[in-house]
Amino acid sequence: MLEVRDLTARYGASQALFGVDLTVAEGQAVALMGRNGMGKTTTVKAICRIIPSQGTLTLEGKDLHRLPSFRVARLGVGLVPEGRRCFRDLTVRENLLATARPGDWTLQSVTALFPRLGERAGQRAASLSGGEQQMLAIGRALMTNPRLLILDEATEGLAPIIRQEIWAAIARLRQETGMAILLIDKSIRELAQVSDRAVIVERGQTVWQGAMSDLTPEITERFVGV
Amino acid sequence: MIGERWINLAVPLALLAVPLYALMADEPFTITLATRATILALAAVGLNIALGIGGLVSLGHAVFFGLGGYAMGILAFHAQNYSPLEIGPLTFAGTKSMPVIWLVAVIVSAMAALLIGALSLRTSGVYFIMITLAFGQMFYYFAISWSAYGGEDGLSIYVRNGFPGLNTLVPIQFFAVCFVVLCLALALNAMLRASPFGLALNAARQVPQRVETVGLNPMRLKLMAFVISGAITGLAGALFADLNRFVSPSMFSWQLSGELIILIVIGGVGRLMGPVVGACLFVALEHWLGGLTDFWHVWLGVVLLGIVLFARGGVVGLLTGKAGPHV
Structure with a gap:
């Protein structure tokens, strides 16, 4: 469904992404992980065309680079941004x-x-x-x-009981609608419960991707610091 | 504090009560003052769609007011002189019919708003203010040099245009026409702000980048708002020209654009009745303070300062207890 290959992006003179690869298949939930400042939100912004980027960026074969942000949303990419901004x-x-x-x-x-x-x-x-x-x-x-929902730090800074409520809603979305979801969050335990696959970025590059079941504590400790 | 619904009901009723009282007291000039306030309110209701809901600070809305005025002036001029209006190879007859003039005023203003908006909305903030001001000045100086229609001296129309079934020269009847048009514009404004379009426009004002990520095109939303806004202000211009039976380049002046903004700020930016309250206060101050001193604008400035510093929701905001500049 979503294919991102060798994605690069920059904020003015400073390069933020150096080659991100990730795919989200129909009905799949993918966790995008990494330490703070490693390029997770920038990747999401590039996918939603909020910032310009280079590389391969397609949704069901359509090149998103040719489209403005609102057209990407109309194609079916729904973003829940970091910081809510209602x-x-x-x-x-x-x-x-x-x-x-x-x-x-x-x-x-x-x-x-x-x-x-x-x-x-x-x-x-x-x-x-x-x-x-x-x-x-x-x-x-x-x-x-949307056909692909992107949740950027959806539970950040919230009370545990509210976090539970939101994770329960995400789990319901997965079970009842089979909607494709790309998740960014710091709670690895909850991510593991709802995600099929994980992609880890470090310094603007994909350094690991695979099935959630293959994500060992060694890998998370090395790349996510948990 | 008073609920805004009550204000939305009470303000038009109060505006209606003034000329009815004046009719009984045989004070036709007061009816004319109320008509002037009604027409200025209509112009500001138009601007309030762009400014209040869309957040577009247009310092060029006098363009549409002036175009509406000149649409009336030119059509009525040709009708009263029995001369055809020639535009390129096409020839039209002039008209003294208000509905036809209104239609032309709305179409011409909407087209101008589409053109000006398509160019101006590529900018934002102070650049948007400056580019709309520049368009206003272009039209102003064009009107001054348009000698065929009076140039700097403007155009006088000897007899007020007609409306089927009414004698528009009778002040209360002309007021009734303007009041009904204002009520229709207010109803349109209320429907717009509650519609998905109005909500999306409101959202685009608050977080422009975020509306794009939910599939809305802020440029298109703002352009539509600008066109509707310009069309309503153009209609007000046609009525204003009919009230005075006179059209001049001053209808295009940047001071008039500024006054429209001022009366919205006084009444309450983004409030449904803000432009009406602002226009009534403006005309009342102009009349009463203008009778006392030539420098009444100084006192208007003091009122404006007080509102901007202490009551950002304008008079409507003060009455409802909601201090914010928007609903």
């Missing part, structure tokens, strides 16, 4: 409706996945807790009816 002045309901595209995901199905969003439908996004904002960011991405 539309603060809009209510929960309006946040979800603003991004809605035709498909199975509707206001009802999103609020069924995250009942808290249903309870706070009329509340402004700015007044939600961090965890609720994160749920809203995931719901907003789902409302675009």
Whole structure:
């Protein structure tokens, strides 16, 4: 489905990616791992065409390099960005409706996945807790009816009980929809539970990729530092 | 604090009450003042779509106001002189019919907004302000040198244009026409802001980069908003020209663009009734303070300073207790 090969990217004069390789097959969940500052978020930004990049970047054979960011999203790439960034002045309901595209995901199905969003439908996004904002960011991405969902640090900085709730929702997404997911997170235990494969980047390069079951403690200690 | 729904209901009713009282008290000039406030409110309702929802600080909205005015002036000029209007190989007759003039004003303003927006929206921030200002000045100086239609002196239209079934020269009847148009524009504005388009435009104002990653094209959203905004302001220009029965290049002036922004800021940026409250206050201050001193703009400046420093939600924000500049 998503194929990334030898991806390079730079922020002005400073090069951030030196050759990232990763693939996400239909219905597969892939964990993108690595220490802080190694290029995980930059890879996601390049996939979503938020920053320019070079190399192979295709979604179902279509070259994403030729497309602006909004076209990539319309092709079916839904991003839950690091830091949530909900539309603060809009209510929960309006946040979800603003991004809605035709498909199975509707206001009802999103609020069924995250009942808290249903309870706070009329509340402004700015007044939600961090965890609720994160749920809203995931719901907003789902409302675009993506075929590939990218979650960038979806549980970062959240209370353990909220993290559990979000991981449970991700597991439900996997079981019930079979949606392809690319995950970035620091919780290796939870990543291992929901992911089929793992890709590890270090200094802007893919240094390991394989089945989650092949990811040994030695590899994670060496490349992820855990 | 008062709920915004009550304000949305009370403000048009209050605006309607003023000329009705003036009619009973036999004060036709007050009706004309209320009509002026209504038309300025309509122009600002148009600008508020771009500025309030879309966050586009256009310092060139007088272009659309002026185009609406000149659409009225030119069509009525040819009608009153019984001379044909020739555009290239095409020949049109002038008209004194308000609905036809409005249609032309809306189409011309929308087309101009499409062109100006397509170029200006490639920029943002201070560059957007400057480029819209530049377009405004271009139109202003063009109108000054357009001697066929009065140049600097402008065009006088001797008889107000007609509306089927009404005598528009009767102040209360012309007010009624303007008031209904304003109410329709407010209804359109309310529907727009609650529609997926309005929500997406609002989102594009708040986090432009993020809307792209959810599949929305911020450029297209803003351009559509700019076109709708320009069309409504153009319609207000046609009515304003009819109110004064006079069109001049000052309708294109950057001061007028600035005044439209000022009255939105006074009323409340992004609030449905912000432009109406702002326009009413502006006209009231212009009338009362203008009668006391020639330097009434200084006092308007003081009001504006107070609002910008202490009440960023404008008068509507003060009344509702929601201090933010946007809803």
